[in-house]
Amino acid sequence: xATEQRTEELIKGLYxxxxxxxxxxxxxxxxxxxxxxxxxxxxxxxxxTPAMEKVGQLYTDHVYFVPExxxxxxxxxxxxxxxxxxxxxxxxxxxxxxxxxxxxxDIHDIGKNLVKIMFEAAGWTVHDLGKDVLxxxxxxxxxxxxxxxxxxxxxxxxxxxAMPTAIEMIKTKDPRVAIMVGGAPLTRDxxxxxxxxxxxxxxxxxxxxxxxxxxxxxR
Amino acid sequence: MSTKGHVMxxxxxxxxxxxxxxxxxxxxxxxxxxxxxxxxxxxxxADAYTNPQGLYDSLRRTARDFGWVFYPVMVYAAHGAWEFGxxxxxxxxxxxxxxxxxxxxxxxxxxxxxxKWPGPDSGxxxxxxxxxxxxxxxxxxxxxxxxxxxxxxxxxxxxxxAGLNRILKWLIRKPDLAHDLIRQISxxxxxxxxxxxERIGVDRVLGTCGGPxxxxxxxxxxQFVEFALPDIKEGQARLxxxxxxxxxxxxxxxxxxxxxxxxxxxFGDPGIIGIGPEISLxxxxxxxxxxxxxxxxxxxxxxxxxxxEVYEATRxxxxxxxxxxxxxxxxxxxDLPPRAPVENVRMMSKAxxxxxxx
Numbered sequence: 001x002a003t004e005q006r007t008e009e010l011i012k013g014l015y016x017x018x019x020x021x022x023x024x025x026x027x028x029x030x031x032x033x034x035x036x037x038x039x040x041x042x043x044x045x046x047x048x049t050p051a052m053e054k055v056g057q058l059y060t061d062h063v064y065f066v067p068e069x070x071x072x073x074x075x076x077x078x079x080x081x082x083x084x085x086x087x088x089x090x091x092x093x094x095x096x097x098x099x100x101x102x103x104x105x106d107i108h109d110i111g112k113n114l115v116k117i118m119f120e121a122a123g124w125t126v127h128d129l130g131k132d133v134l135x136x137x138x139x140x141x142x143x144x145x146x147x148x149x150x151x152x153x154x155x156x157x158x159x160x161x162a163m164p165t166a167i168e169m170i171k172t173k174d175p176r177v178a179i180m181v182g183g184a185p186l187t188r189d190x191x192x193x194x195x196x197x198x199x200x201x202x203x204x205x206x207x208x209x210x211x212x213x214x215x216x217x218x219r
Numbered sequence: 220m221s222t223k224g225h226v227m228x229x230x231x232x233x234x235x236x237x238x239x240x241x242x243x244x245x246x247x248x249x250x251x252x253x254x255x256x257x258x259x260x261x262x263x264x265a266d267a268y269t270n271p272q273g274l275y276d277s278l279r280r281t282a283r284d285f286g287w288v289f290y291p292v293m294v295y296a297a298h299g300a301w302e303f304g305x306x307x308x309x310x311x312x313x314x315x316x317x318x319x320x321x322x323x324x325x326x327x328x329x330x331x332x333x334x335k336w337p338g339p340d341s342g343x344x345x346x347x348x349x350x351x352x353x354x355x356x357x358x359x360x361x362x363x364x365x366x367x368x369x370x371x372x373x374x375x376x377x378x379x380x381a382g383l384n385r386i387l388k389w390l391i392r393k394p395d396l397a398h399d400l401i402r403q404i405s406x407x408x409x410x411x412x413x414x415x416x417e418r419i420g421v422d423r424v425l426g427t428c429g430g431p432x433x434x435x436x437x438x439x440x441x442q443f444v445e446f447a448l449p450d451i452k453e454g455q456a457r458l459x460x461x462x463x464x465x466x467x468x469x470x471x472x473x474x475x476x477x478x479x480x481x482x483x484x485x486f487g488d489p490g491i492i493g494i495g496p497e498i499s500l501x502x503x504x505x506x507x508x509x510x511x512x513x514x515x516x517x518x519x520x521x522x523x524x525x526x527x528e529v530y531e532a533t534r535x536x537x538x539x540x541x542x543x544x545x546x547x548x549x550x551x552x553x554d555l556p557p558r559a560p561v562e563n564v565r566m567m568s569k570a571x572x573x574x575x576x577x
Binding site: 158 | 254264310312313314315316317319320383384387388390391392435436437438439442472476518519522523554556557558559
């Protein structure tokens with residue numbers, strides 16, 4: 001069993017390794033977390049998650065860019081893959097769930113993938129439908145799992161035209177689900193016009209926006 | 220509005236700007252309205268990428284209907300992957316906009332060392348060549364150029380050849396590999412310029428450059444300078460040496476951090492600096508004090524706004540542009556949305572016609 005000091009050393013190590021894009025470091029430290037009896041959930045929520053939040057902030061502040069973000073996320077996943085299977089079951093809190101995808105007609109998924117990373121790092125259960133996702137697929141998935149949030153992404157002015165249709169189709173089946181949209185041609189005004197509940201300008205803001213959106217909607 | 224009325228043609232307006240004179244009115248030159256033009260003329264979006272005659276006729280008719288500069292060019296943003304041996308899918312779905320890459324020619328590190336240069340009939344090249352043959356024939360009063368020639372696009376092509384995710388990771392993890400790939404593509408691209416010039420000459424030929432892959436939405440200015448800028452400088456210098464007088468660069472997306480480095484490139488005397496809504500006209504004019512500035516209405520508003528919102532946004536854009544001392548061309552900041560409401564496009568053009576006079 002690790003001492004308190006050793007535990008904090010491992011947690012800080014995980015935080016720094018993600019921030020420094022060091023996937024091998026994250027992997028080794030995550031194994032050490034398990035070997036030395038540190039709680040896996042604690043290591044994720046106090047090491048990996050805050051590190052990715054910081055990465056998101058650095059991205060928003062134009063200190064980190066997409067290459068850094070991608071490599072930080074590689075480091076994050078290296079740790080998550082080791083630690084996640086060891087999270088003790090029976091926790092009382094329920095993870096928020098999000099369905100995410102790039103909408104039909106659009107194969108540009110880099111933004112969507114960055115948003116996905118941020119939600120996973122924040123502890124959400126993410127159902128990634130991929131890119132060029134048929135509108136009905138969002139509806140079917142929502143009916144199947146009842147997610148808290150659906151996030152739709154579009155980069156093109158043609159594919160974004162699918163958004164109001166998708167939102168209407170989803171809301172018809174499940175009026176309670178909160179839907180947020182993002183992508184280069186969108187603005188908050190357009191998002192509202194399309195019937196979305198929320199809009200995130202970039203990946204760094206997406207999780208905060210989702211939380212605020214759910215609060216606004218009283219969910 | 221001026222009481223002078225129409226004095227100059229769109230071609231004459233552009234020629235005046237290239238000769239550093241102030242035209243009678245702000246010219247209208249929408250950046251790549253190809254998708255809109257084919258849809259407006261009853262064709263499909265796929266025709267913009269597969270049907271040279273249909274695209275040419277659509278562009279000519281659309282430019283005439285709306286009073287625009289007629290700038291015949293057949294391009295798409297994901298150009299490169301198909302030509303180097305990958306696969307693309309043409310836009311046939313209800314919400315598709317442009318060809319997309321379905322398989323990149325480079326999928327492993329070692330593929331960089333086995334990259335085969337495109338032949339004269341690879342990928343999109345024969346289609347673009349047929350279009351270029353059509354484009355150079357007619358001499359019209361709204362058509363200032365008869366051909367275009369691209370240079371300084373190796374980084375963007377590399378992103379299509381290897382896939383964006385892979386290239387972006389290489390910039391940090393395997394910079395030598397990224398440099399190697401970009402260098403090979405640059406050698407192919409720049410090496411082909413003399414042959415192209417031999418075929419088309421330099422008279423009324425416009426150089427082109429630009430793209431979104433170097434934007435600060437993706438990479439830092441430091442990465443732009445290291446990986447993209449050298450080929451841009453070399454390609455444009457080569458165009459100047461070959462006698463191509465002017466280049467139209469489309470600085471696509473959010474390039475604010477990069478802009479001082481773009482300003483180091485020789486885009487001709489003057490060059491045409493196209494910017495998106497992410498960059499202000501004033502900042503572009505400050506950094507490019509001797510060039511023509513083109514832009515920068517947000518294309519999304521043309522798609523999603525009401526006609527009166529489009530009119531007002533265009534008016535504001537034109538009023539800002541007119542303050543640049545006469546060296547301004549109005550354009551949306553990126554592709555005119557293919558499915559933009561026609562009434563919105565009409566109101567955009569009307570706002571320039573109403574408020575663009577000097």
